[in-house]
Amino acid sequence: MNKIITIAQIVSAVIMIVLILLQNKEGGLSGVFGGSDTSNAFRTKRGLEKKIFILTIIFSIAFLGLSIASLFTY
Numbered sequence: 001m002n003k004i005i006t007i008a009q010i011v012s013a014v015i016m017i018v019l020i021l022l023q024n025k026e027g028g029l030s031g032v033f034g035g036s037d038t039s040n041a042f043r044t045k046r047g048l049e050k051k052i053f054i055l056t057i058i059f060s061i062a063f064l065g066l067s068i069a070s071l072f073t074y
Contacts, residue, residue, distance in 0.1 A: 002073045009066040012059050019056040023049075 045053055 005066055005070045005073060012063045012066060016059040016063055019052055022052050
C-alpha cells in the first residue's frame with residue numbers, strides 16, 4: 001500500500017509541475033507560445049487556461065491528500 005501511495009504522489013507531483021509551468025504569469029497560456037499581451041493585468045481566465053488552472057488546484061489537493069495518507073501508512 002505504501003508503494004502505491006508513493007508512486008501516485010510522484011505522478012501527481014510531476015503533473016502539477018507541468019501544469020504550473022504552463023501558467024505563464026505575464027501572458028497566460030498564449031505567452032508560452034510567444035503571443036503575450038501584458039496590458040491586461042486583470043482579466044478573466046477562459047478556455048484552456050481556466051481548465052489548466054482548475055486542474056492545478058485539483059492535483060495540488062490530491063498531492064496534499066496523498067502526502068497526509070503517506071504519513072499514516074508508516
